[in-house]
Amino acid sequence: MVKVFIPKTLAEALSIRNLHKTLVINGGTDVMVKFRRWSGMPPDFPLDVLHIGNLAELKHIEIAEGNLMIGAAVTLSELLEHPLVPDYIKLPIRQLASPAIRNMGTLAGNLCNASASGDSLPMLYALDAEVTLASTTGMRKLPVGQFITFAKQTLLRRDELMTEIIIPLADYTVSYYRKIGGRKVNAISKASFYAVAIKREGIIEDVRIAFGSVAPTAVRDRSCEEILMGTAGTELAANIETLRTRYGELLAPLDDSRSTADYRRHVSLQLLEDFIGRGLVT
Numbered sequence: 001m002v003k004v005f006i007p008k009t010l011a012e013a014l015s016i017r018n019l020h021k022t023l024v025i026n027g028g029t030d031v032m033v034k035f036r037r038w039s040g041m042p043p044d045f046p047l048d049v050l051h052i053g054n055l056a057e058l059k060h061i062e063i064a065e066g067n068l069m070i071g072a073a074v075t076l077s078e079l080l081e082h083p084l085v086p087d088y089i090k091l092p093i094r095q096l097a098s099p100a101i102r103n104m105g106t107l108a109g110n111l112c113n114a115s116a117s118g119d120s121l122p123m124l125y126a127l128d129a130e131v132t133l134a135s136t137t138g139m140r141k142l143p144v145g146q147f148i149t150f151a152k153q154t155l156l157r158r159d160e161l162m163t164e165i166i167i168p169l170a171d172y173t174v175s176y177y178r179k180i181g182g183r184k185v186n187a188i189s190k191a192s193f194y195a196v197a198i199k200r201e202g203i204i205e206d207v208r209i210a211f212g213s214v215a216p217t218a219v220r221d222r223s224c225e226e227i228l229m230g231t232a233g234t235e236l237a238a239n240i241e242t243l244r245t246r247y248g249e250l251l252a253p254l255d256d257s258r259s260t261a262d263y264r265r266h267v268s269l270q271l272l273e274d275f276i277g278r279g280l281v282t
């Protein structure tokens with residue numbers, strides 16, 4: 001019989017994590033689907049369950065030293081409603097699942113699930129987000145690009161919990177997100193594209209670009225972004241072919257039940273071109 005732990009404090013949760021092999025449930029929107037059985041039956045959990053979704057210590061949203069700090073149990077709906085969260089962070093969250101799923105699901109869950117099609121990942125990669133992982137022996141911080149090692153694989157240890165997501169803030173003047181799915185809402189991405197930029201007096205001072213669902217993890221490359229930096233909007237078109245080629249070599253899409261590799265590659269490079277041609281030039 002599976003035990004269910006519902007701790008009242010983070011310290012209690014970490015102690016349980018240390019003493020027992022547990023399956024963490026936060027919002028449960030991935031976990032409940034993964035271990036579902038037929039209608040009317042409880043899920044088939046392989047381990048004792050640790051529910052952390054109600055921990056008050058993981059419910060904060062605040063700004064510290066220019067970073068947005070998001071507690072691991074903050075739901076996606078709470079993020080969307082919060083006045084401290086800038087629109088360029090809300091952009092992909094608005095298109096993630098549906099209101100009902102966002103009322104339960106969390107950014108931490110999306111990260112720990114580490115699906116290649118996780119809709120928050122391109123944004124978190126592009127913005128250089130970090131995660132805090134805690135255990136009874138201490139805390140460590142990792143950039144998201146190190147935390148996620150492959151599709152569905154992370155560096156989370158079996159005694160650790162993700163406690164916080166840290167996103168450096170900046171005065172981006174351009175933000176762009178497109179998600180390609182089988183329908184307008186509640187669709188898992190076939191491909192997605194996220195970008196932000198700082199453009200002042202016509203010059204691109206900074207730009208960050210990340211692709212989703214076209215490789216085991218989100219694809220971002222600083223050397224490609226640097227090609228666009230320092231460029232005037234009117235000169236951008238000259239770089240499109242170089243960037244299509246460079247990114248084309250980095251994307252490694254798969255054929256699966258949702259789409260084909262060819263379609264994913266084609267549409268991703270079209271979105272890159274649209275972002276440069278319309279998002280950055282205008």
Ligand SMILES: Cc1cc2nc3c(=O)[nH]c(=O)nc-3n(C[C@H](O)[C@H](O)[C@H](O)COP(=O)(O)OP(=O)(O)OC[C@H]3O[C@@H](n4cnc5c(N)ncnc54)[C@H](O)[C@@H]3O)c2cc1C
Binds near residue numbers: 030161
């Ligand atoms: C109908 C439906 C539609 C969906 N649509 C989308 C979509 O459009 N885009 C998308 O990206 N996703 C989608 N999802 C997937 C899911 O909703 C998201 O991945 C969500 O962000 C998961 O968050 P959660 O809190 O519910 O995670 P949970 O299910 O609670 O956990 C997910 C994984 O992370 C681990 N985990 C969670 N929090 C922690 C923590 N703090 N520390 C350590 N481990 C932790 C869990 O053990 C589990 O392995 C959809 C799901 C459903 C059911």
